[in-house]
Amino acid sequence: QVQLEESGGGLVQAGGSLRLSCAASGRSFSSYIMGWFRQAPGKEREFVACVQWTGGSYTRLADFAKGRFAISLDNTKKTVYLQMDSLKPEDTALYYCALDLNFSFIEILPAKYDFWGQGTQVTVSS
Numbered sequence: 607q608v609q610l611e612e613s614g615g616g617l618v619q620a621g622g623s624l625r626l627s628c629a630a631s632g633r634s635f636s637s638y639i640m641g642w643f644r645q646a647p648g649k650e651r652e653f654v655a656c657v658q659w660t661g662g663s664y665t666r667l668a669d670f671a672k673g674r675f676a677i678s679l680d681n682t683k684k685t686v687y688l689q690m691d692s693l694k695p696e697d698t699a700l701y702y703c704a705l706d707l708n709f710s711f712i713e714i715l716p717a718k719y720d721f722w723g724q725g726t727q728v729t730v731s732s
Contacts, residue, residue: 607632607633607721608630608631608632608633608635608705608707608720608721609630609631609632609721610628610629610630610703610704610705610721610722610723611628611629611631611723611724612626612627612628612701612702612703612723612724612725612726613626613627613628613726614626614627614688614726615701615726615727615728616727616728616729617729617730617731618693618728618729618730618731619730619731620693620694620695620730620731620732621692621693622693622730623689623690623691623692623693624690624693624728625687625688625689625690626642626687626688626690626701626703626726626728627685627686627687627688628640628642628685628686628687628688628703628723629683629684629685630684630685630705630721631684635684635707637659637660637661637707638658638659638705638706638707638709639656639657639658639659639705639706639709639712639713639719640656640657640659640679640684640686640703640704640705640706641653641654641655641656641657641686641703641704641705641706641713641714641719642654642655642656642677642686642688642701642702642703642704643701643702643704643716644697644699644700644701644702644728645699645700645702645725646698646699646700649699651702651716652668653668653714653715653716654667654668654671654675654688654701655667655668655671655675655676655677655688656677656706656712656713656714657677657678657679657686658709658712659679659681663679663681664712665677666712666714668714673692674690674691674692674693675688675689675690675691676688676689676691677689686703688701690728693728693730694730695730695731695732696730697728697730698728698729698730699727699728700725700726700727700728701725701726701727701728702722702723702724702725703722703723704716704719704720704721704722704723705719705720705721705722706718706719706720707720707721708720
């Protein structure tokens with residue numbers, strides 16, 4: 607089993623920044639995808655960003671995240687970061703970290719991920 611622990615959420619004004627972290631622990635693994643998803647009340651969980659590690663890192667961002675968010679990975683710590691800048695009220699959601707250990711290519715569907723964190727709340731005030 608793998609445990610994912612998120613941190614870094616909070617309340618911020620529009621235009622502000624937050625940095626989310628997610629650390630994986632438990633069983634060892636070497637090739638993986640760690641991703642961020644978010645879910646606002648009454649909406650489906652949606653893909654935000656992910657990074658694939660297979661000796662080198664490859665990233666993918668949702669269109670709404672491009673230019674504002676950045677994802678990075680410290681493979682030695684099995685920790686993924688999501689830097690969010692220029693935050694908007696519509697970014698308010700519960701942000702989840704997820705891990706995919708059984709992949710052939712980068713996945714953006716939540717159902718493809720094997721492990722999930724508990725989520726960290728991000729609230730952006732106008």
